[in-house]
Structure formats: C-alpha cells, structure tokens
Amino acid sequence: MTRVGVVTFPGSLDDGDARRAVRLAGAEPVALWHGDHDLGGVDAVVLPGGFSYGDYLRCGAIARFAPIMDEVVAAAGRGMPVLGICNGFQILCESHLLPGALIRNDHRTFVCRDQGLRIENVDTAWTRDYSAGQEIVVPLKNGEGGFVGAPDTIARLEDEGRVVARYLGSNPNGSVHDIAGITNAAGNVVGLMPHPEHAVEDLCGPGADGLGFFTSALRSLVA
Numbered sequence: 001m002t003r004v005g006v007v008t009f010p011g012s013l014d015d016g017d018a019r020r021a022v023r024l025a026g027a028e029p030v031a032l033w034h035g036d037h038d039l040g041g042v043d044a045v046v047l048p049g050g051f052s053y054g055d056y057l058r059c060g061a062i063a064r065f066a067p068i069m070d071e072v073v074a075a076a077g078r079g080m081p082v083l084g085i086c087n088g089f090q091i092l093c094e095s096h097l098l099p100g101a102l103i104r105n106d107h108r109t110f111v112c113r114d115q116g117l118r119i120e121n122v123d124t125a126w127t128r129d130y131s132a133g134q135e136i137v138v139p140l141k142n143g144e145g146g147f148v149g150a151p152d153t154i155a156r157l158e159d160e161g162r163v164v165a166r167y168l169g170s171n172p173n174g175s176v177h178d179i180a181g182i183t184n185a186a187g188n189v190v191g192l193m194p195h196p197e198h199a200v201e202d203l204c205g206p207g208a209d210g211l212g213f214f215t216s217a218l219r220s221l222v223a
Ligand SMILES: NC(=O)CC[C@H](N)C(=O)O
Pocket: 048, 049, 050, 051, 052, 055, 059, 085, 086, 087, 088, 141, 142, 143, 144, 145
C-alpha cells in the first residue's frame, strides 16, 4: 500500500486531518516528527497546516530548519510528491522548494471561510484527478496568506503554467493574481493556501472537493 508521511511540527494543527484525508484516499498515513532524520520509507509527504513554532519570526521560518526538512528537500529533488498546505505552503517557500513568499493578509485580520477555487493546472502530482478549470470549495483559514513574489518570479509562474489554483470571488488575502497555490517546475511539489484535508467527506463542511488532491498523489505514484 502507498505510504504518505504527514510531518508534525511543534504547533502543527491539521496533521490529524491530513492523515485522515490520506486514509480516505486509500493510502496508509505515516506520522513523521519534525526531529526525525529520515522519512521512514514513505512514498510522498504532506506538510500540514497550523502554527509551527508559534509562527515566531514569520510563518514557517523556523520549521524550515527542522531536521526532517533536510530529508524533505532531498526527496523533493528526487521527484517525491510533496504537498504543503497553508503553514506547509509557507514552509515550502521558506525552504526554497517553491518561489515567492506568503505575507500578512492585506486586511490584517485572520480569515476563516469556505473558499471557491479554480484548479488551473492538472499536470501536477497532486491535481491529476481534477479537470482543468474545475471549480471546488474548501475551507480557508490563515493570517499570512498573501502570496507575493518579484515581478519576474510571478511572470515565470504564469508563463510556465505553474499556478495550480486561483481564488474565485473576492480575493481573501491580497494574493497577487488571486494565486491560491503553485507548483515547482517538475510538478511534484505543490503549495496550497486553502485546506483540502478539511473537505474530504460529504457529511462534513463544504463537501468532499478536497479529496482529489490526495487521490491524485496515489495515481501519480502508481502511474
Ligand atoms: N491554517 C494555517 O495553517 C495557518 C498558517 C499560519 N499560521 C497563518 O496564520 O497564516
């Protein structure tokens, strides 16, 4: 069975839901700890949401130096699928696995709401099970969710089709070009500000629109 590691940092909040999403997608969730020096032989890694190290300095700025991140960076370089959700996205940017940065929401308050997204790139390890242009709704909850980058960085992301998802409706945090998620050039590393792991069952929340991220990874590993 495919094994997907979910890293817990001090202050992680959504690691339990991420493991649950992995299980509902049909894989075996493996709990990994920030101080681990190996990935335990997993096939893919999720960096979950939360408040790693209390969001001190900047969100993700300290987690980036956790021992396990050396292993995550090395595995991502070998093509392992890595998904960073919200605080995980912040950690991926701080680790330079993804370009740009997440800064304080433009309205300066924490936002928590169900959020419409358009999936723009279905050629990544985490979005294969969606169709291009598909609109989904998943929860969004962050204080530092504004995606920014140097003009040439943003232009390169757009030119190379590396924007994975965009916000629909009013922009919730000031992200440039309504960017909600991006991928690296190889398509194995994806960062997403909204939370698909909270939308994996029809009985809860806005529905099961988020499950596709987790089933996509399984298909990528089998393909
Ligand atoms: N839900 C989250 O992962 C929040 C991330 C981070 N703590 C922020 O407020 O932006």
